[in-house]
Amino acid sequence: MHSSDLPIGVFDSGVGGLTVLKALRAELPREHFIYLGDTARLPYGTKTPNTVSAYAIQAVNFLLKQGIKFLVVACNTASALALPVLQAHFPELPMMGVIAPGAETALKVSGNKRIAVIATQATVSSKGYEEAIFHLDAQAQVLAQSAMLLVAFAEEGLLTGDITKLTVQHYLTPILKNKAFAADTLILGCTHFPVLYKTIHEVVAQRMHIVDSAHSVARKVKIWFDEHPELLMPEDKHLTAPVRFLVTDGIGRFRKTAEIFLAEPVVADEVSLVDL
Amino acid sequence: MHSSDLPIGVFDSGVGGLTVLKALRAELPREHFIYLGDTARLPYGTKTPNTVSAYAIQAVNFLLKQGIKFLVVACNTASALALPVLQAHFPELPMMGVIAPGAETALKVSGNKRIAVIATQATVSSKGYEEAIFHLDAQAQVLAQSAMLLVAFAEEGLLTGDITKLTVQHYLTPILKNKAFAADTLILGCTHFPVLYKTIHEVVAQRMHIVDSAHSVARKVKIWFDEHPELLMPEDKHLTAPVRFLVTDGIGRFRKTAEIFLAEPVVADEVSLVDL
Numbered sequence: 402m403h404s405s406d407l408p409i410g411v412f413d414s415g416v417g418g419l420t421v422l423k424a425l426r427a428e429l430p431r432e433h434f435i436y437l438g439d440t441a442r443l444p445y446g447t448k449t450p451n452t453v454s455a456y457a458i459q460a461v462n463f464l465l466k467q468g469i470k471f472l473v474v475a476c477n478t479a480s481a482l483a484l485p486v487l488q489a490h491f492p493e494l495p496m497m498g499v500i501a502p503g504a505e506t507a508l509k510v511s512g513n514k515r516i517a518v519i520a521t522q523a524t525v526s527s528k529g530y531e532e533a534i535f536h537l538d539a540q541a542q543v544l545a546q547s548a549m550l551l552v553a554f555a556e557e558g559l560l561t562g563d564i565t566k567l568t569v570q571h572y573l574t575p576i577l578k579n580k581a582f583a584a585d586t587l588i589l590g591c592t593h594f595p596v597l598y599k600t601i602h603e604v605v606a607q608r609m610h611i612v613d614s615a616h617s618v619a620r621k622v623k624i625w626f627d628e629h630p631e632l633l634m635p636e637d638k639h640l641t642a643p644v645r646f647l648v649t650d651g652i653g654r655f656r657k658t659a660e661i662f663l664a665e666p667v668v669a670d671e672v673s674l675v676d677l
Numbered sequence: 678m679h680s681s682d683l684p685i686g687v688f689d690s691g692v693g694g695l696t697v698l699k700a701l702r703a704e705l706p707r708e709h710f711i712y713l714g715d716t717a718r719l720p721y722g723t724k725t726p727n728t729v730s731a732y733a734i735q736a737v738n739f740l741l742k743q744g745i746k747f748l749v750v751a752c753n754t755a756s757a758l759a760l761p762v763l764q765a766h767f768p769e770l771p772m773m774g775v776i777a778p779g780a781e782t783a784l785k786v787s788g789n790k791r792i793a794v795i796a797t798q799a800t801v802s803s804k805g806y807e808e809a810i811f812h813l814d815a816q817a818q819v820l821a822q823s824a825m826l827l828v829a830f831a832e833e834g835l836l837t838g839d840i841t842k843l844t845v846q847h848y849l850t851p852i853l854k855n856k857a858f859a860a861d862t863l864i865l866g867c868t869h870f871p872v873l874y875k876t877i878h879e880v881v882a883q884r885m886h887i888v889d890s891a892h893s894v895a896r897k898v899k900i901w902f903d904e905h906p907e908l909l910m911p912e913d914k915h916l917t918a919p920v921r922f923l924v925t926d927g928i929g930r931f932r933k934t935a936e937i938f939l940a941e942p943v944v945a946d947e948v949s950l951v952d953l
Contacts, residue, residue: 440723441728442717452717452926550826553825557826564844567840568840571840650724651725651728
Protein backbone atom coordinates (compact mmCIF):
# COMPACT_ATOMS: atom_id res chain seq x y z
CA MET A 402 0.00 0.00 0.00
CA HIS A 403 2.70 2.48 0.98
CA SER A 404 5.00 1.84 -1.93
CA SER A 405 8.53 3.16 -2.06
CA ASP A 406 7.98 5.51 -5.01
CA LEU A 407 5.35 7.55 -3.18
CA PRO A 408 6.26 10.86 -1.60
CA ILE A 409 6.63 11.56 2.11
CA GLY A 410 3.67 13.62 3.32
CA VAL A 411 4.39 16.66 5.46
CA PHE A 412 1.40 18.18 7.19
CA ASP A 413 1.35 21.58 8.86
CA SER A 414 -1.14 24.23 9.89
CA GLY A 415 0.51 26.66 7.50
CA VAL A 416 4.06 27.73 6.81
CA GLY A 417 5.96 26.84 10.00
CA GLY A 418 6.37 23.21 8.90
CA LEU A 419 8.53 24.41 6.03
CA THR A 420 11.44 24.51 8.49
CA VAL A 421 10.80 20.78 8.97
CA LEU A 422 10.53 20.22 5.21
CA LYS A 423 13.86 22.01 4.72
CA ALA A 424 15.53 19.79 7.34
CA LEU A 425 13.92 16.65 5.82
CA ARG A 426 15.20 17.50 2.34
CA ALA A 427 18.71 17.94 3.75
CA GLU A 428 18.53 14.50 5.48
CA LEU A 429 16.73 12.68 2.63
CA PRO A 430 17.70 14.56 -0.55
CA ARG A 431 16.45 11.85 -2.89
CA GLU A 432 12.94 11.61 -1.50
CA HIS A 433 9.87 13.26 -2.99
CA PHE A 434 7.69 15.35 -0.70
CA ILE A 435 4.12 16.57 -0.65
CA TYR A 436 3.62 19.46 1.75
CA LEU A 437 0.08 20.28 2.90
CA GLY A 438 -0.39 23.58 4.73
CA ASP A 439 -3.87 24.20 6.12
CA THR A 440 -3.49 27.95 5.55
CA ALA A 441 -7.25 28.60 5.48
CA ARG A 442 -7.52 27.55 9.12
CA LEU A 443 -4.18 28.57 10.56
CA PRO A 444 -3.05 29.15 13.22
CA TYR A 445 -3.66 25.91 15.12
CA GLY A 446 -1.76 27.37 18.10
CA THR A 447 -4.84 29.01 19.59
CA LYS A 448 -7.32 26.17 18.91
CA THR A 449 -8.65 23.36 21.13
CA PRO A 450 -7.63 19.66 20.91
CA ASN A 451 -10.98 18.59 19.40
CA THR A 452 -10.80 21.13 16.61
CA VAL A 453 -7.14 20.47 15.81
CA SER A 454 -7.75 16.69 15.76
CA ALA A 455 -10.71 17.04 13.38
CA TYR A 456 -8.69 19.26 11.02
CA ALA A 457 -5.70 16.90 11.17
CA ILE A 458 -7.82 13.86 10.27
CA GLN A 459 -9.23 15.70 7.23
CA ALA A 460 -5.72 16.68 6.16
CA VAL A 461 -4.31 13.15 6.47
CA ASN A 462 -7.28 11.66 4.61
CA PHE A 463 -6.53 14.12 1.83
CA LEU A 464 -2.83 13.23 1.76
CA LEU A 465 -3.64 9.50 1.68
CA LYS A 466 -5.85 10.05 -1.36
CA GLN A 467 -2.88 11.73 -3.07
CA GLY A 468 -0.71 8.77 -1.99
CA ILE A 469 2.01 9.00 0.67
CA LYS A 470 4.27 6.37 2.24
CA PHE A 471 5.10 8.19 5.48
CA LEU A 472 3.58 11.13 7.36
CA VAL A 473 5.46 13.85 9.20
CA VAL A 474 3.25 15.99 11.42
CA ALA A 475 5.39 19.11 11.07
CA CYS A 476 3.45 21.28 13.50
CA ASN A 477 4.10 21.21 17.22
CA THR A 478 0.50 22.04 18.06
CA ALA A 479 -0.90 19.28 15.82
CA SER A 480 1.72 16.85 17.18
CA ALA A 481 0.89 17.74 20.78
CA LEU A 482 -2.88 17.69 20.35
CA ALA A 483 -3.62 15.23 17.56
CA LEU A 484 -0.82 12.67 17.04
CA PRO A 485 -2.38 9.88 19.17
CA VAL A 486 -5.73 10.46 17.42
CA LEU A 487 -4.03 10.26 14.01
CA GLN A 488 -2.18 7.07 14.98
CA ALA A 489 -5.47 5.49 16.07
CA HIS A 490 -7.26 6.61 12.89
CA PHE A 491 -4.53 5.59 10.45
CA PRO A 492 -2.84 2.53 12.01
CA GLU A 493 -1.30 1.45 8.68
CA LEU A 494 0.47 4.74 8.02
CA PRO A 495 3.91 5.17 9.59
CA MET A 496 4.08 8.66 11.07
CA MET A 497 6.15 10.91 13.27
CA GLY A 498 5.42 14.16 15.08
CA VAL A 499 7.89 16.84 16.14
CA ILE A 500 7.45 16.64 19.93
CA ALA A 501 9.06 13.29 20.80
CA PRO A 502 12.18 13.86 18.65
CA GLY A 503 12.67 17.33 20.17
CA ALA A 504 12.24 15.93 23.69
CA GLU A 505 14.75 13.15 22.99
CA THR A 506 17.38 15.55 21.61
CA ALA A 507 16.91 17.91 24.57
CA LEU A 508 17.51 15.09 27.06
CA LYS A 509 20.63 14.08 25.12
CA VAL A 510 22.23 17.54 25.23
CA SER A 511 21.06 18.63 28.69
CA GLY A 512 23.46 18.19 31.59
CA ASN A 513 21.14 18.94 34.50
CA LYS A 514 17.89 17.72 32.84
CA ARG A 515 16.24 21.10 33.39
CA ILE A 516 14.62 21.90 30.06
CA ALA A 517 12.84 25.08 28.99
CA VAL A 518 10.40 25.10 26.07
CA ILE A 519 8.97 28.03 24.12
CA ALA A 520 5.88 27.15 22.09
CA THR A 521 2.34 28.22 21.15
CA GLN A 522 -0.32 28.58 23.84
CA ALA A 523 -2.01 25.35 22.66
CA THR A 524 1.23 23.34 22.80
CA VAL A 525 2.01 24.69 26.29
CA SER A 526 -1.53 23.92 27.52
CA SER A 527 -1.33 20.38 26.10
CA LYS A 528 1.73 19.62 28.26
CA GLY A 529 2.97 17.61 25.26
CA TYR A 530 6.65 18.33 25.88
CA GLU A 531 6.33 17.55 29.61
CA GLU A 532 4.75 14.17 28.80
CA ALA A 533 7.30 13.30 26.12
CA ILE A 534 10.24 14.26 28.36
CA PHE A 535 8.93 12.54 31.52
CA HIS A 536 8.22 9.42 29.45
CA LEU A 537 11.95 9.27 28.63
CA ASP A 538 13.30 10.53 31.98
CA ALA A 539 11.01 10.81 35.00
CA GLN A 540 13.66 12.88 36.83
CA ALA A 541 13.78 15.65 34.25
CA GLN A 542 12.06 18.99 34.81
CA VAL A 543 10.32 21.16 32.23
CA LEU A 544 9.49 24.87 32.18
CA ALA A 545 7.16 25.71 29.27
CA GLN A 546 6.49 29.29 28.15
CA SER A 547 3.97 30.44 25.55
CA ALA A 548 5.60 32.80 23.04
CA MET A 549 2.80 33.68 20.61
CA LEU A 550 4.29 36.97 19.38
CA LEU A 551 7.27 35.13 17.93
CA VAL A 552 4.90 33.33 15.54
CA ALA A 553 3.76 36.73 14.24
CA PHE A 554 7.35 38.00 13.94
CA ALA A 555 8.36 34.90 11.95
CA GLU A 556 5.37 35.25 9.60
CA GLU A 557 6.08 38.96 9.09
CA GLY A 558 9.68 38.09 8.18
CA LEU A 559 10.92 40.39 10.96
CA LEU A 560 13.69 37.99 11.94
CA THR A 561 16.37 40.32 13.34
CA GLY A 562 16.62 43.88 14.64
CA ASP A 563 15.77 45.69 17.85
CA ILE A 564 12.07 44.90 18.14
CA THR A 565 12.57 41.21 17.42
CA LYS A 566 15.41 41.02 19.95
CA LEU A 567 13.36 42.80 22.63
CA THR A 568 10.45 40.44 22.03
CA VAL A 569 12.70 37.38 22.25
CA GLN A 570 14.12 38.84 25.48
CA HIS A 571 10.56 39.40 26.75
CA TYR A 572 10.01 35.63 26.64
CA LEU A 573 13.51 34.35 27.44
CA THR A 574 14.66 36.70 30.21
CA PRO A 575 12.30 35.15 32.79
CA ILE A 576 13.70 31.73 31.86
CA LEU A 577 17.34 32.91 31.90
CA LYS A 578 16.84 34.70 35.23
CA ASN A 579 15.09 31.76 36.87
CA LYS A 580 18.08 30.58 38.95
CA ALA A 581 15.92 28.17 40.96
CA PHE A 582 15.01 26.24 37.80
CA ALA A 583 18.37 26.78 36.07
CA ALA A 584 17.45 25.51 32.60
CA ASP A 585 20.51 24.49 30.57
CA THR A 586 18.54 23.60 27.42
CA LEU A 587 15.89 25.46 25.39
CA ILE A 588 13.57 23.64 22.99
CA LEU A 589 12.20 25.72 20.11
CA GLY A 590 8.79 24.04 20.45
CA CYS A 591 7.14 25.72 17.47
CA THR A 592 8.25 25.20 13.88
CA HIS A 593 8.08 28.97 13.32
CA PHE A 594 10.95 29.62 15.69
CA PRO A 595 13.95 28.21 13.77
CA VAL A 596 13.74 31.18 11.37
CA LEU A 597 14.39 33.38 14.44
CA TYR A 598 17.40 31.25 15.43
CA LYS A 599 19.98 34.01 14.98
CA THR A 600 18.18 36.39 17.34
CA ILE A 601 17.32 33.65 19.84
CA HIS A 602 20.96 32.52 19.82
CA GLU A 603 22.10 36.09 20.46
CA VAL A 604 19.76 36.47 23.45
CA VAL A 605 20.60 33.06 24.89
CA ALA A 606 24.32 33.89 24.52
CA GLN A 607 25.67 30.38 25.21
CA ARG A 608 23.74 30.12 28.48
CA MET A 609 21.54 27.28 27.19
CA HIS A 610 21.73 24.61 24.49
CA ILE A 611 19.17 25.39 21.79
CA VAL A 612 17.22 22.41 20.40
CA ASP A 613 15.42 22.85 17.11
CA SER A 614 12.62 20.28 16.87
CA ALA A 615 12.62 20.59 13.06
CA HIS A 616 16.14 19.18 12.82
CA SER A 617 15.41 16.59 15.51
CA VAL A 618 12.46 15.12 13.64
CA ALA A 619 14.34 15.13 10.32
CA ARG A 620 17.15 13.09 11.87
CA LYS A 621 14.64 10.63 13.37
CA VAL A 622 12.86 10.22 10.03
CA LYS A 623 16.25 9.57 8.39
CA ILE A 624 16.94 6.86 11.00
CA TRP A 625 13.49 5.34 10.41
CA PHE A 626 14.19 5.08 6.67
CA ASP A 627 17.65 3.63 7.38
CA GLU A 628 15.76 0.87 9.22
CA HIS A 629 13.19 0.55 6.38
CA PRO A 630 15.40 0.80 3.27
CA GLU A 631 12.77 -1.00 1.20
CA LEU A 632 10.67 2.17 1.45
CA LEU A 633 13.41 4.53 0.20
CA MET A 634 12.76 6.05 -3.23
CA PRO A 635 14.04 3.63 -5.92
CA GLU A 636 17.38 4.52 -7.57
CA ASP A 637 15.86 5.29 -11.00
CA LYS A 638 13.54 7.94 -9.53
CA HIS A 639 16.17 9.71 -7.49
CA LEU A 640 17.04 12.52 -9.80
CA THR A 641 13.98 14.72 -9.82
CA ALA A 642 13.24 14.86 -6.04
CA PRO A 643 10.36 17.31 -6.44
CA VAL A 644 8.25 18.95 -3.77
CA ARG A 645 4.56 19.61 -4.29
CA PHE A 646 2.95 22.27 -2.13
CA LEU A 647 -0.77 22.13 -1.38
CA VAL A 648 -2.46 24.90 0.58
CA THR A 649 -6.06 25.51 1.60
CA ASP A 650 -5.96 29.28 1.03
CA GLY A 651 -3.84 32.17 -0.17
CA ILE A 652 -1.23 30.87 -2.65
CA GLY A 653 0.31 34.35 -2.96
CA ARG A 654 0.81 34.83 0.75
CA PHE A 655 2.04 31.23 1.12
CA ARG A 656 4.73 31.75 -1.52
CA LYS A 657 5.86 34.99 0.06
CA THR A 658 6.08 33.54 3.57
CA ALA A 659 7.51 30.25 2.27
CA GLU A 660 10.50 32.11 0.88
CA ILE A 661 11.25 33.41 4.39
CA PHE A 662 11.03 29.90 5.84
CA LEU A 663 12.81 27.99 3.08
CA ALA A 664 15.25 30.80 2.28
CA GLU A 665 14.70 30.05 -1.42
CA PRO A 666 12.10 31.09 -4.01
CA VAL A 667 8.96 28.97 -4.37
CA VAL A 668 7.82 28.59 -7.96
CA ALA A 669 4.15 29.51 -8.43
CA ASP A 670 3.11 26.39 -10.33
CA GLU A 671 4.48 24.13 -7.59
CA VAL A 672 1.75 25.43 -5.28
CA SER A 673 -1.86 24.24 -5.65
CA LEU A 674 -5.00 25.29 -3.84
CA VAL A 675 -6.97 22.36 -2.35
CA ASP A 676 -10.19 21.95 -0.39
CA LEU A 677 -10.05 19.47 2.51
CA MET B 678 -39.47 39.26 10.30
CA HIS B 679 -36.90 41.54 11.96
CA SER B 680 -38.97 42.39 14.99
CA SER B 681 -37.92 45.04 17.46
CA ASP B 682 -37.41 42.68 20.39
CA LEU B 683 -34.71 40.70 18.60
CA PRO B 684 -31.05 41.34 19.38
CA ILE B 685 -28.56 43.13 17.13
CA GLY B 686 -26.15 40.58 15.65
CA VAL B 687 -22.45 41.39 15.79
CA PHE B 688 -20.22 39.18 13.66
CA ASP B 689 -16.45 39.04 13.92
CA SER B 690 -13.61 36.69 13.06
CA GLY B 691 -12.75 36.42 16.75
CA VAL B 692 -12.23 38.92 19.53
CA GLY B 693 -11.39 42.19 17.75
CA GLY B 694 -15.07 42.96 17.16
CA LEU B 695 -15.53 43.25 20.91
CA THR B 696 -14.22 46.82 20.62
CA VAL B 697 -17.17 47.42 18.28
CA LEU B 698 -19.58 45.67 20.68
CA LYS B 699 -18.33 47.87 23.52
CA ALA B 700 -18.91 51.02 21.45
CA LEU B 701 -22.37 49.76 20.36
CA ARG B 702 -23.42 49.11 23.95
CA ALA B 703 -22.36 52.64 24.88
CA GLU B 704 -24.44 54.12 22.02
CA LEU B 705 -27.44 51.76 22.39
CA PRO B 706 -27.45 50.72 26.06
CA ARG B 707 -30.97 49.29 25.95
CA GLU B 708 -30.43 46.94 23.02
CA HIS B 709 -29.74 43.23 23.29
CA PHE B 710 -26.75 41.83 21.42
CA ILE B 711 -25.64 38.47 20.12
CA TYR B 712 -21.92 38.36 19.36
CA LEU B 713 -20.60 35.63 17.10
CA GLY B 714 -16.81 35.20 16.97
CA ASP B 715 -15.51 32.66 14.44
CA THR B 716 -12.59 31.80 16.72
CA ALA B 717 -12.03 28.37 15.13
CA ARG B 718 -11.05 30.00 11.86
CA LEU B 719 -9.49 33.29 12.95
CA PRO B 720 -7.67 35.28 11.81
CA TYR B 721 -9.47 36.41 8.66
CA GLY B 722 -6.73 39.01 8.07
CA THR B 723 -4.52 36.60 6.13
CA LYS B 724 -7.27 34.86 4.11
CA THR B 725 -8.54 35.42 0.56
CA PRO B 726 -11.85 37.11 -0.39
CA ASN B 727 -13.52 33.83 -1.46
CA THR B 728 -12.74 32.11 1.82
CA VAL B 729 -13.75 35.07 3.99
CA SER B 730 -17.02 35.47 2.02
CA ALA B 731 -17.89 31.79 2.43
CA TYR B 732 -17.22 31.92 6.19
CA ALA B 733 -19.21 35.15 6.55
CA ILE B 734 -22.26 33.69 4.79
CA GLN B 735 -22.19 30.67 7.12
CA ALA B 736 -21.96 32.98 10.13
CA VAL B 737 -24.84 35.21 9.06
CA ASN B 738 -27.04 32.21 8.26
CA PHE B 739 -26.37 31.01 11.80
CA LEU B 740 -27.21 34.40 13.33
CA LEU B 741 -30.45 34.60 11.31
CA LYS B 742 -31.49 31.20 12.70
CA GLN B 743 -30.95 32.60 16.20
CA GLY B 744 -32.97 35.68 15.18
CA ILE B 745 -31.45 39.16 14.71
CA LYS B 746 -32.94 42.45 13.53
CA PHE B 747 -29.72 44.13 12.35
CA LEU B 748 -26.22 42.92 11.52
CA VAL B 749 -22.97 44.67 12.32
CA VAL B 750 -19.96 43.19 10.50
CA ALA B 751 -17.49 44.10 13.23
CA CYS B 752 -14.36 42.96 11.43
CA ASN B 753 -12.52 45.20 8.97
CA THR B 754 -11.34 42.25 6.90
CA ALA B 755 -14.84 40.75 6.60
CA SER B 756 -16.26 44.22 5.88
CA ALA B 757 -13.66 44.87 3.18
CA LEU B 758 -13.86 41.44 1.57
CA ALA B 759 -17.41 40.19 2.15
CA LEU B 760 -19.90 43.01 2.81
CA PRO B 761 -21.21 43.31 -0.79
CA VAL B 762 -21.55 39.51 -0.93
CA LEU B 763 -23.49 39.52 2.36
CA GLN B 764 -25.76 42.34 1.16
CA ALA B 765 -26.52 40.39 -2.02
CA HIS B 766 -27.16 37.16 -0.09
CA PHE B 767 -29.30 38.67 2.65
CA PRO B 768 -31.15 41.60 1.00
CA GLU B 769 -33.81 41.72 3.77
CA LEU B 770 -31.34 42.13 6.61
CA PRO B 771 -30.21 45.68 7.39
CA MET B 772 -26.45 45.60 7.93
CA MET B 773 -23.42 47.79 8.37
CA GLY B 774 -19.69 47.15 8.10
CA VAL B 775 -16.87 49.08 9.76
CA ILE B 776 -15.11 50.43 6.66
CA ALA B 777 -17.56 53.03 5.33
CA PRO B 778 -18.21 54.64 8.76
CA GLY B 779 -14.45 54.86 9.44
CA ALA B 780 -13.85 56.39 6.01
CA GLU B 781 -16.62 58.94 6.57
CA THR B 782 -15.29 59.99 9.98
CA ALA B 783 -11.75 60.30 8.61
CA LEU B 784 -12.90 62.64 5.84
CA LYS B 785 -14.79 64.73 8.40
CA VAL B 786 -11.79 65.27 10.67
CA SER B 787 -9.06 65.52 8.01
CA GLY B 788 -8.03 68.99 6.90
CA ASN B 789 -5.85 68.10 3.90
CA LYS B 790 -7.71 64.87 2.92
CA ARG B 791 -4.49 62.83 3.20
CA ILE B 792 -5.49 59.76 5.17
CA ALA B 793 -3.29 56.96 6.46
CA VAL B 794 -4.73 53.55 7.38
CA ILE B 795 -3.19 50.72 9.39
CA ALA B 796 -4.95 47.38 8.92
CA THR B 797 -4.47 43.66 8.28
CA GLN B 798 -2.77 42.47 5.11
CA ALA B 799 -6.12 41.30 3.70
CA THR B 800 -7.81 44.65 4.34
CA VAL B 801 -4.88 46.52 2.76
CA SER B 802 -4.88 44.21 -0.29
CA SER B 803 -8.63 44.65 -0.71
CA LYS B 804 -8.23 48.45 -1.08
CA GLY B 805 -11.51 48.69 0.88
CA TYR B 806 -10.62 51.96 2.60
CA GLU B 807 -9.37 53.52 -0.66
CA GLU B 808 -12.67 52.66 -2.37
CA ALA B 809 -14.82 53.89 0.52
CA ILE B 810 -12.88 57.16 0.80
CA PHE B 811 -12.73 57.87 -2.97
CA HIS B 812 -16.46 57.12 -3.18
CA LEU B 813 -17.06 60.02 -0.75
CA ASP B 814 -14.28 62.34 -1.98
CA ALA B 815 -12.48 61.64 -5.24
CA GLN B 816 -9.79 64.22 -4.33
CA ALA B 817 -8.72 62.48 -1.12
CA GLN B 818 -5.54 60.40 -0.92
CA VAL B 819 -4.97 57.22 1.05
CA LEU B 820 -1.78 55.54 2.32
CA ALA B 821 -2.53 52.04 3.64
CA GLN B 822 -0.02 50.06 5.73
CA SER B 823 -0.33 46.44 6.86
CA ALA B 824 0.40 46.14 10.60
CA MET B 825 -0.05 42.44 11.35
CA LEU B 826 2.14 42.36 14.48
CA LEU B 827 -0.22 44.74 16.25
CA VAL B 828 -2.96 42.09 16.01
CA ALA B 829 -0.69 39.69 17.90
CA PHE B 830 0.22 42.32 20.51
CA ALA B 831 -3.47 43.09 21.11
CA GLU B 832 -4.35 39.39 21.48
CA GLU B 833 -1.43 38.84 23.87
CA GLY B 834 -2.67 41.75 25.98
CA LEU B 835 0.71 43.48 25.59
CA LEU B 836 -0.89 46.89 25.22
CA THR B 837 1.79 49.22 26.58
CA GLY B 838 5.52 49.13 27.33
CA ASP B 839 8.72 49.38 25.34
CA ILE B 840 8.23 46.52 22.88
CA THR B 841 4.68 47.55 22.03
CA LYS B 842 5.77 51.16 21.54
CA LEU B 843 8.70 50.13 19.29
CA THR B 844 6.40 47.95 17.20
CA VAL B 845 3.85 50.76 16.83
CA GLN B 846 6.76 53.04 15.83
CA HIS B 847 7.92 50.40 13.32
CA TYR B 848 4.62 50.82 11.45
CA LEU B 849 3.90 54.52 12.07
CA THR B 850 7.33 56.14 11.66
CA PRO B 851 7.33 55.65 7.85
CA ILE B 852 3.89 57.30 7.76
CA LEU B 853 4.90 60.15 10.10
CA LYS B 854 8.14 60.76 8.20
CA ASN B 855 6.46 60.71 4.78
CA LYS B 856 6.48 64.50 4.26
CA ALA B 857 5.46 64.13 0.60
CA PHE B 858 2.20 62.43 1.59
CA ALA B 859 1.74 64.43 4.83
CA ALA B 860 -1.13 62.42 6.34
CA ASP B 861 -3.07 64.41 8.95
CA THR B 862 -5.42 61.53 9.86
CA LEU B 863 -4.83 57.89 10.84
CA ILE B 864 -7.59 55.29 10.62
CA LEU B 865 -7.26 52.31 12.97
CA GLY B 866 -8.49 49.95 10.25
CA CYS B 867 -8.55 46.79 12.35
CA THR B 868 -10.84 46.29 15.33
CA HIS B 869 -7.89 44.94 17.33
CA PHE B 870 -6.15 48.30 17.32
CA PRO B 871 -8.37 50.39 19.64
CA VAL B 872 -7.04 48.40 22.64
CA LEU B 873 -3.59 49.75 21.69
CA TYR B 874 -4.97 53.32 21.55
CA LYS B 875 -2.84 54.65 24.41
CA THR B 876 0.43 53.54 22.80
CA ILE B 877 -0.64 54.60 19.31
CA HIS B 878 -1.66 58.01 20.68
CA GLU B 879 1.72 58.39 22.38
CA VAL B 880 3.61 57.58 19.15
CA VAL B 881 1.40 59.82 16.99
CA ALA B 882 1.88 62.64 19.54
CA GLN B 883 -0.83 65.00 18.16
CA ARG B 884 0.68 64.83 14.66
CA MET B 885 -2.41 63.09 13.21
CA HIS B 886 -6.07 62.74 14.11
CA ILE B 887 -6.77 59.15 15.14
CA VAL B 888 -10.01 57.60 13.85
CA ASP B 889 -11.28 54.47 15.55
CA SER B 890 -13.59 52.60 13.15
CA ALA B 891 -15.28 50.85 16.11
CA HIS B 892 -16.65 54.13 17.45
CA SER B 893 -17.49 55.35 13.93
CA VAL B 894 -19.68 52.32 13.17
CA ALA B 895 -21.40 52.48 16.57
CA ARG B 896 -22.37 56.09 15.95
CA LYS B 897 -23.68 55.22 12.47
CA VAL B 898 -25.72 52.31 13.85
CA LYS B 899 -27.17 54.66 16.50
CA ILE B 900 -28.17 57.11 13.72
CA TRP B 901 -29.74 54.25 11.73
CA PHE B 902 -31.89 53.27 14.73
CA ASP B 903 -32.82 56.93 15.32
CA GLU B 904 -34.22 56.81 11.79
CA HIS B 905 -35.92 53.45 12.43
CA PRO B 906 -37.32 53.91 15.96
CA GLU B 907 -39.90 51.16 15.34
CA LEU B 908 -37.01 48.69 15.51
CA LEU B 909 -35.63 49.89 18.87
CA MET B 910 -36.08 47.45 21.74
CA PRO B 911 -39.54 47.96 23.31
CA GLU B 912 -39.64 49.89 26.62
CA ASP B 913 -40.69 46.89 28.72
CA LYS B 914 -37.67 44.87 27.61
CA HIS B 915 -35.11 47.59 28.23
CA LEU B 916 -33.86 46.64 31.63
CA THR B 917 -31.92 43.45 31.08
CA ALA B 918 -29.91 44.41 27.95
CA PRO B 919 -27.99 41.12 27.89
CA VAL B 920 -25.22 40.05 25.57
CA ARG B 921 -24.88 36.47 24.38
CA PHE B 922 -21.47 35.38 23.15
CA LEU B 923 -21.17 32.54 20.62
CA VAL B 924 -17.76 31.25 19.56
CA THR B 925 -16.68 28.45 17.24
CA ASP B 926 -13.71 27.35 19.39
CA GLY B 927 -11.86 27.93 22.65
CA ILE B 928 -14.28 29.39 25.21
CA GLY B 929 -11.47 29.70 27.76
CA ARG B 930 -9.16 31.64 25.48
CA PHE B 931 -12.07 33.77 24.24
CA ARG B 932 -13.03 34.78 27.79
CA LYS B 933 -9.43 35.65 28.64
CA THR B 934 -8.90 37.76 25.51
CA ALA B 935 -12.41 39.24 25.74
CA GLU B 936 -11.54 40.73 29.12
CA ILE B 937 -8.64 42.60 27.48
CA PHE B 938 -10.92 43.93 24.75
CA LEU B 939 -13.99 44.74 26.85
CA ALA B 940 -12.00 45.77 29.92
CA GLU B 941 -14.53 43.85 32.05
CA PRO B 942 -14.92 40.21 33.09
CA VAL B 943 -16.89 37.88 30.82
CA VAL B 944 -19.04 35.40 32.73
CA ALA B 945 -18.45 31.82 31.62
CA ASP B 946 -22.08 30.83 31.09
CA GLU B 947 -22.67 33.79 28.78
CA VAL B 948 -20.33 32.15 26.25
CA SER B 949 -21.50 29.17 24.17
CA LEU B 950 -19.65 27.00 21.70
CA VAL B 951 -21.38 26.71 18.31
CA ASP B 952 -20.71 24.91 15.04
CA LEU B 953 -21.36 26.91 11.87
